[in-house]
Amino acid sequence: MTVEADRLAAEYFDTGTLSGLPADHFIDGRWCPPVHGRTMETFDPGLGRAYHQFAAGDADDIAAAVDSAVRAGRDWARTRPAGRGNILARAAALLREEAPRLAVIESLDSGKPLAEAEGDVAGAARTFEYYAAAANTLQGDSFPLGHDYLGYSIIEPVGLTAHIIPWNYPLSTAARGIAPALAAGCTVIAKPAEQTPMTALLLAELLHRAGLPAGVCNVVTGTGGQAGAPLVRHPAVRHVSFTGSVQTGINVMQEAAANVTRVLLELGGKSPVVVLADADLDAAVEGILGAIFENAGQICSAGSRLVIDRRIHGEVVSRLVERAESLTIGHGLRRPQFGPLNSVEHLSRVAAHVEGARARGLSILTGGRPTMDPQTGKGWFFEPTIIDAAPADDPVVQQEIFGPVLVVQPFDTEEEALALANGTDYGLVAGVYTRDFSAAHRLARDIDAGQVFINEYFAGGIEVPFGGNKMSGFGREKGLAALDAYSRVKSVAARIGG
Structure with a gap:
């Protein structure tokens, strides 16, 4: 091929x-x-x-x-x-x-x-x-x-x-x-x-x-x-x-x-990736990167919220920032790791979401700006972006951005993690990373979503039914x-x- x-x-x-x-x-x-x-x-x-x-x-x-x-x-x-x-x-x-x-x-x-x-x-x-x-x-x-x-x-x-x-x-x-x-x-x-x-x-x-x-x-x-x-x-x-x-x-x-x-x-979706303290962090980092930066985040089921145990928050976020900044950007046909947004109108919408977060004083750890193909100086690109410690009621948490923007939400207890995961009007998919079998399946049971991935985001295939709850739809x-x-x-x- x-x-x-x-x-x-x-x-x-x-x-x-x-x-x-x-x-x-x-x-x-x-x-x-x-x-x-x-x-x-x-x-x-x-x-x-x-x-x-x-x-x-x-x-x-x-x-x-x-x-x-x-x-x-x-x-x-x-x-x-x-x-x-x-x-x-x-x-x-x-x-x-x-x-x-x-x-x-x-x-x-x-x-x-x-x-x-x-x-x-x-x-x-x-x-x-x-x-x-x-x-x-x-x-x-x-x-x-x-x-x-x-x-x-x-x-x-x-x-x-x-x-x-x-x-x-x-x-x-x-x-x-x-x-x-x-x-x-x-x-x-x-x-x-x-x-x-x-x-x-x-x-x-x-x-x-x-x-x-x-x-x-x-x-x-x-x-x-x-x-x-x-x-x-x-x-x-x-x-x-x-x-x-x-x-x-x-x-x-x-x-x-x-x-x-x-x-x-x-x-739509505003899907959480819940990472517990005992998770395989290498697998979690890879899964989170794919969940939000594949197709430049333009995925209904993108893992656009990182709900993470505060004890591992600093290490995981630091690794994610380093990896996001290393992604090669370019025209899709040149086989980059990260491509453009689909239209200039959509680029403007994504940029407006992030500018709003910046104006409200949120911490943007990396990215956050429109950019271009470094080889041609053209195209509708937006930098891979990570926003840290966003309040649960902030628009970047509650609204679907549909772009390469990861919002981080730290937690202290499993109960708080569940509340954050369920804390939007959407219920399409969710991810869970943990070595604790019981905790994984408790969260899978209690998270309000049509599909839950455990220890691999986007796990499954055509054999697995897909669809949402709440404002994410039905069927x-x-x-x-x-x-x-x-x-x-x-x-x-x-x-x-x-």
Whole structure:
């Protein structure tokens, strides 16, 4: 993968773009230009410049995709689960074959380091592989109604599903929603974020090449207001999977409510990493660094709060500062350790959070300023930042920054650690580092989060259900639990006589 990916990266730096990038929607098994001919630009965050144009869709493009998906839905729902699984397995193989190109495009569109993008593509392939097998697990139950009755349930696809995909993990998030939806027999219309549309379009075309019938998976690009909102409110859509901000998630719920459309929301996070005094500090430091500085902190489940025993606070924070200051910063395609933020608007938002903390007198141990790629003097970068000893009610503790900003909260007792961990409106994930088995599982039991990692942040994989509590949303993606989101139960009870 490395040789081909590096060749493509060189092509980009030589020409300013890449050949073969999609410019149209993918509807009904083919590339379709926007109905009204409007286009918009996608940007390279590492250089802060546009590098390609793509379709700016609206309600008419959504209507065309809905018509296609509805036509395809009846036959796809009746396709044998093993047949659906075979197509998903072929898609997994194609993802692996085309991994270098997909990774380069993902890195270019989102800004993330190429090594991280390569991991995302591998994870997407594993997702389709997993749900290829899981398609055969959908089965109903029988009910004990007595000798004269027969009772059983049938698992049915919910129908047409809408997927609103965020900009931080475009391919990963598309895969984790689209794969189980297809496995369950649903049709799909995806609307990727306007900042990162490329890999969702390429995924839809790849699925078609894998044998997915025309119309089963469609991708319409454009803004949330022009394309996303008409999709969410369309009466033919029976399920919406949304990943994004809390406020936009609330808006999605309100739009979907008019048609009593079910929703799955994966929203914000302010996740704690709790480190007890007996923890393996080498493992904890590595885990904390990855939890907050991977993808420049632009992760819903980022470990953005370090809740740490005061007895080891000084040593751990000192090591974290040293490591943060040593991270290599640069354009994602040059394989740095730390890449840019996704947009100039988001860079301004992150900077405003940190400037507010500075104005309130908080201790910023390292970072805290916008910066640039040292090789080019360009791009939308923000320094890896650590803010120490923030009060529990401070905005940098309570609000999601969605950037490379770690907030440190010391504690003296396990009870205080638990209170701090649960002390925000969010409940997406949490991390715990300790050698004490009982303490680890007490905290895992009592922390209000949808997922808890013990002694390795981001532990697990596609097999582990993922989703939030409180303002972090509801519903679960990944694992077999994801199939429930795209399925409905029909019960049958029959008197058969004696």
